[in-house]
Amino acid sequence: MSDSPSSLFRMTPKRQAGAFLLIAAIVAAFALLFGYVGGWLAPHRLTPKRIVNQFQKNAGVFPGYRRNHAKGVCVSGYFEGNGNAVPYSMAQVFTRSRTPVVGRFAIPGSNPYAPDGSVPIRSLALRFTQADGQQWRTGMNAMPVFPVSTPQAFYAQLKATQPDPATGKPDPSKVAAFFAAHPEAAAFRAWAKTAKPSASFATESYHSINAFIFINAAGQRQAVRWVMAPVATDASHDIHKAGDPNYLAADLSQRLANGPLRWHLMVTLANPGDPTNDATRTWPADRRSIDAGTLVIDHTTPQESGPCRDINYDPTVLPDGIEISDDPLLPARSAAYAASYLRRTSEEAHLPGTTQTPTKPAPEATP
Template sequence: MKKYLGALLALPMLVFAQQSERVTAQQFVDLQQGQNAHEGFRRAHAKGICVTGEFRSNGSLTDYSNAAVFNKGAHPFVGRFSIAGNNPSAPDLKAPVRSLALSFATSAAQQWRIAMNTPPVMAVSDPHTFYQQIKAIQSGTIAEFFAEHPESADFIAWKDNYQPSGSFAAEQYHSINAFYLTKDNGDKQPVRWAMRPTVNVANTSFDGDDALQNELTERLTSGPVIFDWVFTLATSEDDENDPAVGWPESREQIVAGQIAINDWQKQLNGDCHEINYDPLVLPDGIEATRDPILRARSAAYAESYRRRAVEVFNGAFEEQQND
């Protein structure tokens, strides 16, 4: 799997500064993987399942963006459902967060990687505080942490009302960070988006560690899993650079089309396993905001990818891939 390495072996040390305090991407990933890394797997959201399908665009965003994926028609993707945590064998139903990632490649030069989570916002606004949040979770002091960080109010409100569904297909997945839709004329519209489910599943009838994966594979035998792709347009009153603050429900929303998931593969055998779902891999027509958490996510993903690339190159889980 030499293609896994590429130029990643030469990745520089990536640093995020919050005033006088500095946190590196390496420190983030060290904290996420813990004392015993599961070689060859992602350091966060290690357990997942590959999916494939298409985005059926209705063309409604072409007035805001010249990204090819918004042109009316079907655009294929390689995706991945996953759960939070660094353990690739963790029980599906005990994870506090579920995720959906998509990768579009409209040409060799135009790719879009999207990484979404069930929370609509981050709990904090900057990388250093995010690092402290992870440490508080691991030390069992998260309640004290939230008490000292009033910017976590929107996240806590979501957490206190969130009820996990019985299916990956019944969750709503959010971009969390904001991005800009752009046109060649210089127009720039800040947006967040969500994948809105089209089914309700209160509880799963599947047991065991792989309950959500088994429910999904069974569901796909009856037809595609569908999500509405909903974009929320910010106004001048919204700060697109602060991922901890939610936007009012009164903001204009546009349904850009539907995501249709048609098939699945085990993650070690599927195409999604070798994809780094870096949220800063963007096509023409989409631009990053100055949100520092967005850049922290990108750098941490790159460091996680670099580590597992080296491990795969050195033969990690070759026997498992042949199962």
């Protein structure tokens, strides 16, 4: 310690103050940059939190439930690969083998008590667990296209459909203004016009909506979309009991009591140049489609106690052989699902600061 005692007293007070200021400035610069990257100092950046907050503003908070597609039932079964997709993807799930599946049928919306007939859309989420421990998670919907193609437009749609405090319903002028500004929603709206709330989860088709990339053992890439096409097409159960808001779960249990339900995984292969970043448009109908295997669902349990409850069906959790495309909705889905998952599991864990009793949509209608 030859140069101690310290040289504190060898600096002029002016230079010393300058050095302190410099240190403070460096610390402040790091702190500000951190605040900016973390979103606190970037109020206009769309963040996962802001998307989930908007869901809560629109429908209220139902602690422990998903912030969207809140009403659903757990199912389980397996996927039987037939080898047809192996030339396109090296994922183990496509080989001639059985892969266990934990899934969830649901309807969109944030209210876990919404009547089944309140929306025409049904959804199916699946988690395939391969023998090698890798997973494929997917969240599919009954419509082939999404209303919007970007997270920003989706957020704008959520805001436009926020219930008006005076009426408890979305302001029609705001909704109209949104669709006027988003002509890309035309294909979805055309679908929605003819869609009727189906009486069964079993007779629905479930689309990936977003494009993905298959990668084969040689490293070749193929853009794909897929649809789970139902084997059951009968309408015999399509007359649901009037007044039962939960007819979908009842129908599912009834059908499964008579045996397993099946879907074919139909994979559509894009041609070079088909857009992979626009979920509002389907590819031309003549694109080749292959049957990659059969989904067999043989068991259902209520979501409150079932194995799907604690699964985040993040569509970017993919096995080797499947990758996300350049569709900007996919990272946003992943980020927003993670935020929703953290909120509902934190509520389940009764962590401080979490909502413990259901809240009404904010702002509350005032008398």
